[in-house]
Amino acid sequence: MLRVENLTKVFGQVRAVEDLTFEVRPGVVTGFLGPNGAGKSTTMRMMLGLDRPTSGTVTINGQPYRDLDHPLRQVGALLDAGWIHPNRSARSHLRWMAASNGIPKRRVDEALEMVGLSSVASKRAGGFSLGMKQRLGLAGAMLGDPHTLLFDEPVNGLDPEGIVWIRGFMRNLAREGRTVLVSSHLLTEMSLTADHLVVIGQGRLIADCSVGEFTSRASSSVRVRSPQLPELHRVLAEAGLSVTPGMANDGRPVLNIADVVTDQVGDIAAHAGIALHELTGATASLEEVFMSMTAGAVQYQGGGPHGPAGAPTQGGPR
Numbered sequence: 329m330l331r332v333e334n335l336t337k338v339f340g341q342v343r344a345v346e347d348l349t350f351e352v353r354p355g356v357v358t359g360f361l362g363p364n365g366a367g368k369s370t371t372m373r374m375m376l377g378l379d380r381p382t383s384g385t386v387t388i389n390g391q392p393y394r395d396l397d398h399p400l401r402q403v404g405a406l407l408d409a410g411w412i413h414p415n416r417s418a419r420s421h422l423r424w425m426a427a428s429n430g431i432p433k434r435r436v437d438e439a440l441e442m443v444g445l446s447s448v449a450s451k452r453a454g455g456f457s458l459g460m461k462q463r464l465g466l467a468g469a470m471l472g473d474p475h476t477l478l479f480d481e482p483v484n485g486l487d488p489e490g491i492v493w494i495r496g497f498m499r500n501l502a503r504e505g506r507t508v509l510v511s512s513h514l515l516t517e518m519s520l521t522a523d524h525l526v527v528i529g530q531g532r533l534i535a536d537c538s539v540g541e542f543t544s545r546a547s548s549s550v551r552v553r554s555p556q557l558p559e560l561h562r563v564l565a566e567a568g569l570s571v572t573p574g575m576a577n578d579g580r581p582v583l584n585i586a587d588v589v590t591d592q593v594g595d596i597a598a599h600a601g602i603a604l605h606e607l608t609g610a611t612a613s614l615e616e617v618f619m620s621m622t623a624g625a626v627q628y629q630g631g632g633p634h635g636p637a638g639a640p641t642q643g644g645p646r
């Protein structure tokens with residue numbers, strides 16, 4: 329269990345992380361989602377004791393990183409492709425890491441096997457492709473067989489095959505009961521990889537919910553077809569919903585309902601005993617929901633106690 333409590337990090341004028349509180353549970357992949365500059369890397373660096381919080385705490389199974397005995401055996405991380413000595417082989421790079429962290433040598437070949445690098449173990453890491461370097465970084469993270477894993481934008485620069493592989497890799501780690509946190513600025517990527525989402529914008533928490541919940545919020549409008557359309561229109565309007573009659577591409581009449589999720593419309597129809605022949609959420613607005621939620625965080629920051637006037641707008645250049 330990874331716990332972030334009231335975590336804040338200020339760099340001069342920049343409030344990179346602002347009063348973040350959330351938990352990352354074992355057994356699921358938790359996606360850490362936010363636009364570039366939202367504060368994901370800074371938060372992860374504080375989790376690993378690489379940056380000191382301005383205030384607040386991060387604990388891993390109840391202890392700050394700095395207090396962990398043999399940290400590599402408890403937490404594995406892939407922050408970027410990682411520094412690798414170009415003239416060392418993959419195996420000797422990992423042996424050096426293992427030796428300096430009290431990890432038995434046999435783990436090196438196990439970790440190489442795990443990430444599919446056994447056949448190139450004795451090759452110079454300097455000649456590796458980005459995808460292979462990424463795998464070597466993962467092998468390093470797995471070396472101590474840690475229960476907690478932190479991956480910062482692991483799919484960046486990978487080819488489609490590598491992306492599919494790494495998704496499966498992270499899911500397996502969660503299935504083994506480990507705590508897995510993976511950051512990304514890509515909502516679609518996270519919806520394919522993660523079970524749970526912690527969403528931040530401007531250093532603040534925007535959402536902490538399942539991927540399903542987040543995407544159902546994204547279905548902000550719903551299209552419905554029914555043999556009892558006038559009656560359905562009436563009950564939906566009575567429920568206070570904004571209903572607009574329309575026509576499907578094939579010419580059949582439909583109702584479009586704004587700012588609602590399919591569950592609500594389905595429940596209202598069922599309650600009124602009305603048959604539905606189609607119930608479709610408009611999922612195209614995932615990115616829009618993300619942006620509108622982030623914009624909300626910016627407004628809150630502007631009006632909040634710490635909101636500096638002229639705070640940078642979300643999504644803008646850093």
Ligand SMILES: Nc1ncnc2c1ncn2[C@@H]1O[C@H](COP(=O)(O)OP(=O)(O)OP(=O)(O)O)[C@@H](O)[C@H]1O
Pocket residue numbers: 339342343344362363364365366367368369370371513646
């Ligand atoms: N060492 C630093 N000194 C000053 N400002 C920093 C430092 N590190 C990060 N920042 C600022 O803190 C904010 C959060 O950056 P951070 O890298 O944590 O975001 P991110 O969500 O990881 O984005 P990205 O995916 O682009 O790295 C940004 O405004 C960034 O410019």
